[in-house]
Amino acid sequence: MGTSTRKPISVAEIRRLAGPEVFARGEEYRRRDAVSDLVMRGDTLTAAVAGSEIDPYRVSIRIARGKATAFSCTCPYEWGGACKHVVATLLTLADDPGSAAARPTLEALLAPLSAEALRDLILRRAEEDPDLTGWIEADLATALRPGGAPVDTTAVSARARAVLSGPSRNRDFWDGYRPSGNADALRHLADKAVPHMEAGDGRSALRILEAVAEPVIEDWLGGGYETDEEFYLLFHDLGRMMAEAALLSDLDGGEREALVDTLEGWDAELYDYGVEDGFGIAARALEQGWDDPALNAILEGGTGPWPADDEDLTELELTAIRLRVLDARGHGDAYLHLARAVGAEARVATMLVRLGRIAEAVAHGSARFTLPDEALDLARALMEAGRSDEAFHVAEAGLGLAGGDAGDRDDQPWRPGASVLPLAHWLREAAAGAGHTELAVRAARAAFRRSLSREDYEAARAVAGEGWDWLKPDLLAGLIAADRAPDRIEILLDEGMIDEAVAAIGEATGYDTPEPVTLRLLEVAHGRHSDWVIRTAERKAVAIIDQGQAGRYDVAAAFLARAAQAYDAAGRIDDWTARIEDLIATHRRKHKLRPLLEALRYDA
Numbered sequence: 001m002g003t004s005t006r007k008p009i010s011v012a013e014i015r016r017l018a019g020p021e022v023f024a025r026g027e028e029y030r031r032r033d034a035v036s037d038l039v040m041r042g043d044t045l046t047a048a049v050a051g052s053e054i055d056p057y058r059v060s061i062r063i064a065r066g067k068a069t070a071f072s073c074t075c076p077y078e079w080g081g082a083c084k085h086v087v088a089t090l091l092t093l094a095d096d097p098g099s100a101a102a103r104p105t106l107e108a109l110l111a112p113l114s115a116e117a118l119r120d121l122i123l124r125r126a127e128e129d130p131d132l133t134g135w136i137e138a139d140l141a142t143a144l145r146p147g148g149a150p151v152d153t154t155a156v157s158a159r160a161r162a163v164l165s166g167p168s169r170n171r172d173f174w175d176g177y178r179p180s181g182n183a184d185a186l187r188h189l190a191d192k193a194v195p196h197m198e199a200g201d202g203r204s205a206l207r208i209l210e211a212v213a214e215p216v217i218e219d220w221l222g223g224g225y226e227t228d229e230e231f232y233l234l235f236h237d238l239g240r241m242m243a244e245a246a247l248l249s250d251l252d253g254g255e256r257e258a259l260v261d262t263l264e265g266w267d268a269e270l271y272d273y274g275v276e277d278g279f280g281i282a283a284r285a286l287e288q289g290w291d292d293p294a295l296n297a298i299l300e301g302g303t304g305p306w307p308a309d310d311e312d313l314t315e316l317e318l319t320a321i322r323l324r325v326l327d328a329r330g331h332g333d334a335y336l337h338l339a340r341a342v343g344a345e346a347r348v349a350t351m352l353v354r355l356g357r358i359a360e361a362v363a364h365g366s367a368r369f370t371l372p373d374e375a376l377d378l379a380r381a382l383m384e385a386g387r388s389d390e391a392f393h394v395a396e397a398g399l400g401l402a403g404g405d406a407g408d409r410d411d412q413p414w415r416p417g418a419s420v421l422p423l424a425h426w427l428r429e430a431a432a433g434a435g436h437t438e439l440a441v442r443a444a445r446a447a448f449r450r451s452l453s454r455e456d457y458e459a460a461r462a463v464a465g466e467g468w469d470w471l472k473p474d475l476l477a478g479l480i481a482a483d484r485a486p487d488r489i490e491i492l493l494d495e496g497m498i499d500e501a502v503a504a505i506g507e508a509t510g511y512d513t514p515e516p517v518t519l520r521l522l523e524v525a526h527g528r529h530s531d532w533v534i535r536t537a538e539r540k541a542v543a544i545i546d547q548g549q550a551g552r553y554d555v556a557a558a559f560l561a562r563a564a565q566a567y568d569a570a571g572r573i574d575d576w577t578a579r580i581e582d583l584i585a586t587h588r589r590k591h592k593l594r595p596l597l598e599a600l601r602y603d604a
Contacts, residue, residue: 022081024514032551038099041106043062045062072184134158134159142156142196156208187237200248217235239281242285247321256289266278285321336351372399379423388430392427395427398427399446452479480492502525523562541560542556544556544559557599564600567579573602
């Protein structure tokens with residue numbers, strides 16, 4: 001067994017995966033050594049994290065090129081972004097890359113086995129895990145068949161019912177939350193329709209999706225699990241998948257009408273439980289098909305907006321699905337007509353690239369783009385087409401969209417795709433890799449001015465090279481002047497700007513600054529700013545102690561140790577002695593804390 005020696009993800013990247021509170025809780029879990037059994041198989045990291053349940057939560061994270069591209073956890077967290085267990089796992093890996101055992105992937109393990117050995121292995125595992133047989137049966141029943149033979153959905157329905165009655169049904173979490181089933185497993189089951197949609201077989205895809213949805217809805221309604229947010233999202237996704245399958249299908253009028261009745265019946269029942277965004281979009285796709293006269297006029301090159309009611313969100317979403325279907329069918333011109341009608345400017349430009357109409361694509365972007373994300377989509381498409389010069393031109397222009405080069409000023413209203421950061425990151429790396437240093441520096445500057453992160457600061461230093469001396473003052477000036485910059489203190493400390501770091505925190509509680517960074521500042525500032533260090537360190541320590549956070553008494557002691565250094569530097573040893581004795585007397589009954597305080601006596 002080996003160990004992974006790479007550091008696949010930075011702390012700054014981890015911080016972007018979760019909100020500040022979740023990130024802080026993840027840090028606490030990491031400090032408590034709650035993470036165990038870290039294993040890296042290929043690009044997938046798995047771990048066990050001790051939490052509020054008897055059994056640890058299981059975490060799985062896909063990591064590619066320094067970013068977590070997908071993650072899951074068996075905890076009930078459902079408020080967006082990574083949960084604290086995922087954060088703790090990634091922080092543990094970032095802190096000690098060697099803590100993850102490097103193990104072979106399943107593909108590598110199975111590669112040397114003969115057909116007979118593989119069959120024996122599957123049979124042995126199926127004896128220990130009866131669910132395995134059901135999943136294999138569902139896989140075989142939904143596999144693509146030559147000549148478009150119909151799929152057998154009996155196994156799919158049976159697997160869905162088995163999932164719904166599985167172990168997760170019997171789990172009760174600390175806050176009374178009780179899941180109605182394993183939503184992720186049901187999603188995997190629904191995904192068996194995807195190969196059929198990719199093959200243009202909407203009929204088979206619809207049958208598979210209906211076989212998943214029907215038992216889920218029956219069970220969910222019968223169990224009264226209307227508080228399970230995961231299933232609201234599942235109904236939403238099933239509806240969109242069925243809409244796409246409907247637009248790919250060859251159902252006749254009677255079949256469409258029957259399925260519409262089914263979907264509308266489901267929606268009526270779900271509406272009583274607060275599900276307002278379920279299968280209506282699929283019913284509309286079945287009713288409309290491709291027969292709407294106004295739609296057909298647009299697909300053939302006619303002018304006019306689509307949809308007629310630009311506030312019809314369902315129709316707008318259905319139009320995006322129509323575009324995917326047109327793309328899959330290779331109807332490039334119809335795709336362009338519909339994308340133009342709906343104002344999907346990036347879709348128009350990227351399709352023009354794929355059709356080989358490069359100059360037209362660049363001109364369209366120059367005339368129509370208003371958001372950095374649109375420029376990024378086109379730049380990537382151009383790069384994939386081998387047109388790097390045009391890609392760099394489009395990306396550079398995109399930095400100035402929506403205040404991009406000005407750092408996405410806070411006084412501008414937020415719009416999806418308006419952040420310059422993804423574009424700036426892409427351009428910084430692509431331009432640097434191609435030897436376009438000046439362009440890479442401009443992108444790096446735009447990225448840092450938007451994020452004010454330590455990671456982007458160091459990236460700017462790396463691409464600037466000899467030009468760092470003139471770029472650095474500009475970046476630091478923006479950092480110091482910013483209203484909020486989570487990495488400000490750490491960057492200032494890296495640059496030895498202790499006075500500026502102290503001024504940046506001032507007399508605030510400093511909760512926006514991670515505790516390790518605050519401790520680092522207190523360590524280096526105790527000589528020149530002893531009074532400030534004493535006030536800040538004692539305030540942080542007392543807050544932890546007064547709140548009874550026994551698991552963090554070591555952190556409180558670390559803050560008090562910084563205060564002791566400052567008392568010493570100021571020639572106030574007697575004051576420190578009196579202070580620590582007072583704390584010991586006040587908290588003499590806190591048995592975990594007292595020895596930590598006694599160790600801070602000046603003569604200890």
